[in-house]
Amino acid sequence: MQFFGGSEISPSPPVPTASGNNAHMMYVFNRNGVCLLYKEWNRPLHTLNPQQDHKLMFGLLFSLKSLTAKMDPTNADKGNLGVPQLPGQGCSFHSFRTNTYKLSFMETPSGIKIILVTHPKTGDLRESLKYIYGLYVEYVVKNPIYSPGSPIKSELFNTALDQYVRSIS
Amino acid sequence: MAAIYSLYIINKSGGLIFYKDCGTKGRMDTNDSLRVASLWHSMHAISQQLSPVNGCSGIELLQADTFDLHCFQSLPGTKFFVVCEPGTPHMKSLLRYIYELYTDYVLKNPFY
Numbered sequence: 001m002q003f004f005g006g007s008e009i010s011p012s013p014p015v016p017t018a019s020g021n022n023a024h025m026m027y028v029f030n031r032n033g034v035c036l037l038y039k040e041w042n043r044p045l046h047t048l049n050p051q052q053d054h055k056l057m058f059g060l061l062f063s064l065k066s067l068t069a070k071m072d073p074t075n076a077d078k079g080n081l082g083v084p085q086l087p088g089q090g091c092s093f094h095s096f097r098t099n100t101y102k103l104s105f106m107e108t109p110s111g112i113k114i115i116l117v118t119h120p121k122t123g124d125l126r127e128s129l130k131y132i133y134g135l136y137v138e139y140v141v142k143n144p145i146y147s148p149g150s151p152i153k154s155e156l157f158n159t160a161l162d163q164y165v166r167s168i169s
Numbered sequence: 170m171a172a173i174y175s176l177y178i179i180n181k182s183g184g185l186i187f188y189k190d191c192g193t194k195g196r197m198d199t200n201d202s203l204r205v206a207s208l209w210h211s212m213h214a215i216s217q218q219l220s221p222v223n224g225c226s227g228i229e230l231l232q233a234d235t236f237d238l239h240c241f242q243s244l245p246g247t248k249f250f251v252v253c254e255p256g257t258p259h260m261k262s263l264l265r266y267i268y269e270l271y272t273d274y275v276l277k278n279p280f281y
Contacts, residue, residue, distance in 0.1 A: 024221040043221040053219070060215045067208050068233045070201070073174035073193035073252060075235070081204050093233040098216055100225040117221060 022119035023165045024101060028136070030149055031087070031111025033058045037152045039161065061105060061113060068093045087111050094126055108133055116165070128168050135160050172257040174236060177202070178271065181246030183210030193252075209250065213240065229261075243268055 028037040035054040048056065062084075069090030070081050085092075087107050095104045097120050104116045106129035114129050114136075139157035140146055146154070178187035185206035190196055197205065213227040231238040237257065240250040241264035249264045249271075275281055 045221055045223050047218050047220075056215060057219060060212060060219065063208060064212055064231070067205060067212065068231070068236075070197075070205060071236070071238070071252060072233070073236055075194065081201070081208065091234045091236070093231055096216070096228050096231040098220065098225050098228050100220050100222045103216075117219075 022122065023168070024117045024119075026117070026161075026165065027054065027057055027113075027115040028152070029054075029058055029061075029113040029115075032149065033062075034149055035151070036112075036149075039158070039165075041165070057115065058113075061115070064096070065090075065092050065107075095124070104129060106130065106133065112136070125168070128164075132161065132164065135164065172254045174252040174254070176249070176251045176267070177206055177209075178267075179206045179210055179248045179250075183207045209240075210248065213242070213248065239264060241265060241268065247271075 022042075024042050025038070025040045027035060029035055033055075035058070038050070038054065047053075065085055066081055066083070069085050069092070072091035075091060087109050092107060093105065095102060097103075099120065102118050102120045102122050104118065104122075104125040106114045106126065108114075112133070114132055116125055116129060116132075118125070135157060136152075139154050139160060140152050141148075143154060146152070152158075173191055174193045175191060176187070176189045177185060180186050183206065185203050188202045188206070216228045217225045227242055228240055230240070232255065235255070236252050237255050237260070238250055238252050239260035240248055241261065242248050247268075249267055251260060251264060253260060
């Protein structure tokens with residue numbers, strides 16, 4: 001699977017599909033399950049406290065990845081359920097939709113997981129997630145003061161992200 | 170040509186009651202299909218907990234790289250889900266039709 005098609009460092013953002021603000025929240029996790037970023041724009045319902053919410057989200061994604069790798073109909077050799085998959089190994093899902101929200105997911109080869117929860121009628125956000133990863137690389141990874149594995153506190157990143165997400169939804 | 174790979178029916182407590190494989194490579198054995206069904210049941214429930222708004226009834230469509238999974242949950246809690254090729258249309262109406270067949274042939278059978 002080719003991860004980065006273009007050779008530019010920061011490709012131009014994908015064209016927005018609709019206007020209005022229908023992004024609910026966003027999570028960024030690293031490969032160990034540490035929540036590096038949680039942003040909330042519109043979340044009327046909170047069922048759990050933040051720590052439990054992050055753990056539940058990470059657990060859900062971990063299990064769904066395991067499930068999709070196992071259920072893959074085009075791959076004859078599958079590992080057992082519950083065995084942790086390396087990023088990129090086996091079939092992985094990129095989004096799921098319920099009647100009230102749509103969750104778009106992307107995992108990079110380094111194990112960074114980006115999750116965006118939006119309105120259920122949202123289209124395919126894979127390109128947008130790649131662009132958000134580009135923002136993460138530019139503002140967070142390339143910041144010499146940032147220590148990997150710690151929560152992201154960069155103001156520039158937050159502003160750029162906010163601006164971009166409001167424009168896509 | 171085969172657009173549908175497999176069909177699962179699970180009861181309201183998560184147990185697999187029907188599994189039909191129509192052409193996946195590497196068929197799953199019974200144990201695996203049972204595990205997959207109960208895992209899906211739990212994921213469906215957890216996804217309702219993580220909803221940002223009220224009234225979530227669980228995952229209806231899961232899109233992966235090589236397949237799509239459509240799920241339909243009936244009122245008593247029986248879940249019907251089908252694994253198909255990405256972009257296969259009309260899966261929702263197919264699942265409702267299968268639900269109708271299920272109610273006609275299975276539930277109305279006095280020996281079931």
